[in-house]
Amino acid sequence: MNDEQLLRDRLNEVVVPPMGSILDRAVADGERRVRRRRTVTASAAAVVSLGLLVGVPTLLPGDRDPGGASPVNRDIPVAAAPSTAPAGLTCRTAGALEKPKNAEDVVVAATDPTGRYAVGNGSKGQDFVPFLWTDGKPERVPYPEASGEMIDVNSAGVAVGRGSDGGSGPDTFFRYADRKIVELRMPAGEWTTHGWPQINTAGDVLATIQPQGSSEGRGAYIVLWPAGSVEPRKLPLPSNATSDIVSDNGIVAGVLRNREGREGYDTEDMQSLPEGTAEDGTLAYVWDLAGKGRRLETPAGWSSAGYGISSDGAWVTGGLWNDAPGDPRSPETGLWNVGTGKLVAKIAISDIGSAVSTAGQVLTQAGGVYGTDGERIAVDGDTLIRGMTDTNRFIDEKLRIWQC
């Protein structure tokens, strides 16, 4: 019997302690909650009205931005004017990546902005089998341990991945270039990986690392391995920030968690959240490498997170969640203009943006592509896309290439 089936059987055999009268309590609590919501809604409306009358500016000179380690600086370097893709793209096939031999379920994880390189992973049992494609030709990345997972690649063909020895040892990040794997060192102490790092055009790799034995980013901090270096550099970002994406011009996009750091928790937005809001709500943020931060627009009562940044640092995509009590918290996809901090598109598709092109096209985790207007770009009907370039070129789940 294999491990998976054995585990299925055993999970069904676990002796579960008896439960109390949960259903009765839930109904009673639900009745109370419904009554309380009416009251809270009325109170919240009153607070909003008062705020409008007083007209307090959202940011005063000398205010400290909760997302940054230093006073607010609106001069984070960004592209002057983000470009947008033309509407009504039509797409045609433009070949396919060659399918690697002796690997199952090979899926592309990312492409570089030009489309010349792609990385992806097959599987062998429970382990990843990593690949790099150059001009459509695959090569197996010779990761020496049990499982190597390719994550991203830049336009020079330098890739980044995460490796595991398959045992109890911590995961590590590695760069792959010129057919050589170089492990990215961790700081002194016992650290492990957290998240999936991007690599920018120069070759900088940014990641969040966390103490071994920790999870969910507790005790984590953000480090940068500068191009060509394997030594980590701790960035002066807030202790409650997590990120693994950095643009070519040094903009870091990510998440500010509001619970651990008081600065983030006391922001104006969070104070205006309605009762029952997730107290660990997150906010999408951008910082420069010196730690100067800017909050990306998040509707009141919502949490947000930045998961992808365009190579020129002009766009960020990620997720938005309604924190209202009782809401199923299905995600929506967000697209932000970094220069203005404005939420440009909020797409209600129960999906999360994971990558964004310099033209503001968003690739979601589920494989959809959306324009800055929030409309889906039908690359080929409902074909799921796994890789996106800055040149309207896409790679689908069957390794086919599409030029739009």
Added chain:
Amino acid sequence: MRPERVREFVDFVSGRLPRLHRTAYLLCGDRHLAEDIVQSTLTALFVQWKRNTTIENADGYLQRILVRRYLDERRRRWFGVLLGDRLPDTPARPQAAVEERDALMTALRTLPNKQRAAIVLRYYDDLSVEQTAELLRCSPSTVKSQCSRGLIALREVLQTEMRVQS
């Protein structure tokens, strides 16, 4: 809420309650916390039930809420916030002796929260990789990765039990 709507709610939930409770217990490994999570999940559904005459995919809604409550609850504990009127668990919980007898539960507790959630959703609730990814707000490859690592961590316990049985 009208009595017939409450009755509909109770009918709908009753049949699903044991499975929900087991999922919650496998996720958190704590009798009281599992009850809290399930109760909170049902309360959320009740509020929605009040608002809507029909809830599209109510089973999926229940699962989403349950997982979010579990993850939210874990975070609250990490940040040292005591919510409500419950005292935090102490090492000498009354049910601890029963729980500790199950090596699998003990091993499950050592997994990071999302890894444990991925394992439970995939191998107890029989959700697909994609469904699990949606619930955990991550990519399918992340789910595969989490399950892979979780299985490796649990393998020793499972294989030991196999050897003992044979």
